Amino acid sequence: MKIIVHRGAEEIGGNCVEIRSGKSRILLDYGSPLPKTGPETGKNIETDPEEAILNIPGLYDTSPNPILALLISHTHLDHYGALLARPINPGIKVFMSEIMEDVARITTKMPRDGKKLPVGINYFRRGHKFIIGRFVITPYLMDHTAAESFAFLIESEGKRVIYTGDFREHGNKANAFKQFLAANMGPIDAIITEGTQAEVEKGPTEADVMGEIETRVKGHNGALYFMCAGQDIGLLTSLAYLAKNTRRYLVVDGYTALLLERVKGLALKQGVDLKIPGLETEFLRIIRTTATQRIYQLTEYTETFSRMRPKLFGWDWVRDNLDRLIIPVRANSQLWVDEQIKDLGGGTFLYSDWETYTEEAGMSDTLEWFKARGLTDIPMPTTSHAYFSTIRKMVENKKPRYIVPINTGHAEKFTETFGKRARLLKNGEEFFLD
Numbered sequence: 001m002k003i004i005v006h007r008g009a010e011e012i013g014g015n016c017v018e019i020r021s022g023k024s025r026i027l028l029d030y031g032s033p034l035p036k037t038g039p040e041t042g043k044n045i046e047t048d049p050e051e052a053i054l055n056i057p058g059l060y061d062t063s064p065n066p067i068l069a070l071l072i073s074h075t076h077l078d079h080y081g082a083l084l085a086r087p088i089n090p091g092i093k094v095f096m097s098e099i100m101e102d103v104a105r106i107t108t109k110m111p112r113d114g115k116k117l118p119v120g121i122n123y124f125r126r127g128h129k130f131i132i133g134r135f136v137i138t139p140y141l142m143d144h145t146a147a148e149s150f151a152f153l154i155e156s157e158g159k160r161v162i163y164t165g166d167f168r169e170h171g172n173k174a175n176a177f178k179q180f181l182a183a184n185m186g187p188i189d190a191i192i193t194e195g196t197q198a199e200v201e202k203g204p205t206e207a208d209v210m211g212e213i214e215t216r217v218k219g220h221n222g223a224l225y226f227m228c229a230g231q232d233i234g235l236l237t238s239l240a241y242l243a244k245n246t247r248r249y250l251v252v253d254g255y256t257a258l259l260l261e262r263v264k265g266l267a268l269k270q271g272v273d274l275k276i277p278g279l280e281t282e283f284l285r286i287i288r289t290t291a292t293q294r295i296y297q298l299t300e301y302t303e304t305f306s307r308m309r310p311k312l313f314g315w316d317w318v319r320d321n322l323d324r325l326i327i328p329v330r331a332n333s334q335l336w337v338d339e340q341i342k343d344l345g346g347g348t349f350l351y352s353d354w355e356t357y358t359e360e361a362g363m364s365d366t367l368e369w370f371k372a373r374g375l376t377d378i379p380m381p382t383t384s385h386a387y388f389s390t391i392r393k394m395v396e397n398k399k400p401r402y403i404v405p406i407n408t409g410h411a412e413k414f415t416e417t418f419g420k421r422a423r424l425l426k427n428g429e430e431f432f433l434d
């Protein structure tokens with residue numbers, strides 16, 4: 001078996017990893033590189049989506065050894081964005097979970113000129129093995145801030161490779177990581193692991209952080225503006241608890257409300273009752289942003305939109321009730337905050353000071369905008385990526401012969417800790433598993 005990290009070996013984001021066994025080839029993730037920031041403005045620069053494209057034989061043309069499948073680990077753009085840039089060879093089967101496809105379809109429909117996902121996505125399900133060419137693949141649900149995120153166990157020629165995707169063990173899906181550790185996978189030859197947050201040895205759980213926030217904001221008046229990516233359903237769930245416990249309203253737009261409803265509905269169909277906020281949540285309110293307007297225009301969501309109607313509140317209501325609101329903000333939210341709310345006096349801005357906010361284009365601009373508004377800032381030690389103690393725990397548990405760190409600026413941490421077992425690869429370098 002052979003591993004080639006086409007992109008992501010030397011940088012965070014833009015992931016694409018190829019696994020070969022004989023003539024069988026598969027790709028793991030096909031992400032866009034992280035958005036660049038202008039050196040002078042400090043703002044995200046619009047990049048041409050075509051820049052995300054990789055020239056891998058068989059991806060857009062034919063190849064004597066065709067790429068059989070592309071497996072997506074989760075629907076953050078740095079893991080699937082390049083798939084949207086240009087249609088790939090239709091012979092390549094694209095695999096996601098059903099929830100991931102739904103979330104990605106909604107997200108790509110939000111801009112009017114949005115890029116389209118390929119039709120005919122194939123589904124995988126957590127824990128269910130499937131076969132592609134000479135590979136046997138098992139997906140494992142992981143704890144991360146996308147709606148769903150998976151690691152893959154890839155078996156072929158008697159060899160086993162784990163690709164972690166993005167993960168952590170301190171978020172709302174900590175149980176998924178426990179199950180991943182408990183799964184008996186047999187002897188592992190290599191773990192390809194993310195190391196985005198490898199410089200942090202250990203940190204608090206998200207529940208700990210939210211508990212502390214609750215104590216701090218209880219009895220405090222004023223709107224709470226929370227940096228929260230659109231797909232971070234775990235954080236939205238924590239914010240719903242915070243709203244309940246501090247007697248506030250959780251205010252979301254139509255896009256977030258739709259995501260919550262769809263994810264909940266699809267999980268129920270699979271027999272899982274997710275404890276996430278939704279349209280039946282008493283203190284949830286939906287505001288009329290352009291995203292909400294866009295959902296209204298998309299006829300495929302008419303039924304859900306009609307159920308949203310009783311929860312829709314106007315801007316007068318928002319301005320009159322600011323003291324009692326929790327408002328998640330993400331890329332472009334500053335536009336409607338500036339236009340409709342205007343007066344941010346007495347408000348508090350909560351954000352992670354460990355996160356670079358690069359998984360959603362434009363998030364870092366939102367962060368800078370709010371930081372410059374003179375609100376009471378509460379930086380939080382939260383991250384969507386594994387602490388090094390978690391990576392260590394995984395390595396001790398799975399005992400791989402090799403550890404291949406990707407998406408990290410701290411590769412030395414891996415060599416210091418795992419010695420020769422750490423295999424630092426360059427983008428495009430071939431690594432044979434003998």
Ligand SMILES: [Zn+2]
Nearest residue numbers: 076146166359
């Ligand atoms: Zn991610």
